[in-house]
Amino acid sequence: MLKAVLEAADTLVLRDFEMPEVGPDAALLRVESVAICGSDVRILHHGNPRVQFPTVMGHEAAGVIAKVGRNVTRFKEGDRIAVGADVPCGLCRWCRDGKGNNCEINYAVGYQIPGAFTQYMELTPLLINEGPLTPFSDKISFDQAALAEPLACGINGLELVNMSLGKTVVLIGMGPIGCMMIDLARAMGAVKVIAVQRSKKRMEIAKKYGADVYIDPSEEDVVARCKAETGGEGPDVVITTCGSVETHEQAIEMVAHRGYVNLFGGLPKDTRPMSVLSNSIHYKECFVTGSHGSTPRQHRIAVELIERGIVRVDPIITHTFPLTRIHDAFAAMESRDGMKVIVHPQVA
Numbered sequence: 473m474l475k476a477v478l479e480a481a482d483t484l485v486l487r488d489f490e491m492p493e494v495g496p497d498a499a500l501l502r503v504e505s506v507a508i509c510g511s512d513v514r515i516l517h518h519g520n521p522r523v524q525f526p527t528v529m530g531h532e533a534a535g536v537i538a539k540v541g542r543n544v545t546r547f548k549e550g551d552r553i554a555v556g557a558d559v560p561c562g563l564c565r566w567c568r569d570g571k572g573n574n575c576e577i578n579y580a581v582g583y584q585i586p587g588a589f590t591q592y593m594e595l596t597p598l599l600i601n602e603g604p605l606t607p608f609s610d611k612i613s614f615d616q617a618a619l620a621e622p623l624a625c626g627i628n629g630l631e632l633v634n635m636s637l638g639k640t641v642v643l644i645g646m647g648p649i650g651c652m653m654i655d656l657a658r659a660m661g662a663v664k665v666i667a668v669q670r671s672k673k674r675m676e677i678a679k680k681y682g683a684d685v686y687i688d689p690s691e692e693d694v695v696a697r698c699k700a701e702t703g704g705e706g707p708d709v710v711i712t713t714c715g716s717v718e719t720h721e722q723a724i725e726m727v728a729h730r731g732y733v734n735l736f737g738g739l740p741k742d743t744r745p746m747s748v749l750s751n752s753i754h755y756k757e758c759f760v761t762g763s764h765g766s767t768p769r770q771h772r773i774a775v776e777l778i779e780r781g782i783v784r785v786d787p788i789i790t791h792t793f794p795l796t797r798i799h800d801a802f803a804a805m806e807s808r809d810g811m812k813v814i815v816h817p818q819v820a
Contacts, residue, residue: 474817476589476798479526481519484798496541497597501553504614506588507532508805508813509622515582516802522583530815531557531581533588534608534617546600547607554617555588556604556624556771557581572602573628573765580765589798591817604771611779615792615814619648619785623774624766625736626653630660631770632761633709633732637661642698642707644668644723645714645737646678648788648811653713654681655783662709666701668694668719677811680787695726702728711736720746729756736763788812794819 477487494500512529514520533555537547547553559579560572567575581587585599599605604624608617626649635641641657643650646669657665667683669675670690679686687697699706706728712719715737723733725748753760766774777783790810793801795817805813 473591474795475528475591476795477526478516478523478529482517484516484802486796486798491592492594494539494541494594495597496543497600498541499537499544499547499595499600500539501533501535501555501588501593501595502538503533503535503588503590503593503817505534505618506530506815506817507618507622508801508815512582513802513806520583522578522580527582528586528588528590528593529582530588530590531555531583532618532621533581533593534614534620535588535593538592544600547605552608552610552614552617554606554608554620554771554775555581555593556606556621556766556768558765558767559585559599559603560768562598562602567602570767570769572767589795589815589817591795602768604766604768606768606772606775608775608779615789616778616785617775618814619652619788619812620771620774620778621766622649623652623656623777623783623785624770625649625763626656627770627773628766629653629711629734629736629763630656630709632763633711633734633759635660635662635709638663639708640664640666640702641709641711642666642668642723642726643683644694644710644712644719645716646671646674647713649736650711650713651678651681651788651811652783652785653711654678654683656777657709659777659782664701666698666707671808673809674811677787677790681784695722698726705729706731708732710734713737715739717743717746721748724748724752724758724760727756727758729758731756731758733758733760734763735760785812789814792816796820
């Protein structure tokens, strides 16, 4: 079988391997679709403290169970399975309380657990017992199911801002998760969704999701416009779905009294510290949160939302490549030519 092996930073090599033996408590997944995440790009170039070379990246995936060990009862051969990223250890207080994305060990597929840029992926006993492995029907494609992982992260972000009926939501950054969050915010009760995006190419894709207002920050003052769109009060919820410290500052400046800010997008390590007047938080009694990853429960919900057509993922799938063109796939991702780049390991 073919694997894309990350042997060192900036050294991604295609290698042939023998098919692995499947232990009694493990299983083998025939990977049909795996999407490239921004974190994969960062690992490719800079590594990660949780990643030991050589390794296989890829955590937004879907495929078919090809073989199960004799002790495995959760799945059977032929099951269509979506794979998420964050894997609870199952032992610490966070994992026992259903908050495995806060686990101190922070196991993840494509990090400590070899990932899905391969034709066949081993599902380890920990992944089978604790991880985000969600069956899905033939109502949706493998490409669609693979995107349950980033959608689950969006669910985590909106749950943390106490999303509920009647709220106005601003989403700053119309990458793949920002676009999906337009549908997701509406499903969770938003009455008005405001989308902010600088890239005109991404803005055109985002418009397929039908937000109420679209703002280009290169053309107007985002804070002033968002306040104007909310009767001067500011939005109830602001999500920064991009890696910009300036948007973090704008979010706190614009949010309404008793509103919520979620600093969703991570920042590069060399980013300057965020500068905010803490009195803004104090006097508005607003809530500033962060979010990271997702839980198996949220991954399961994400699959169901995609299956029911409540959150659409097709508009953000812009490129597909066979595994043999993995370098072209990463190049397309880094060029920001499109949105979601998906690799098909079984395609020649």
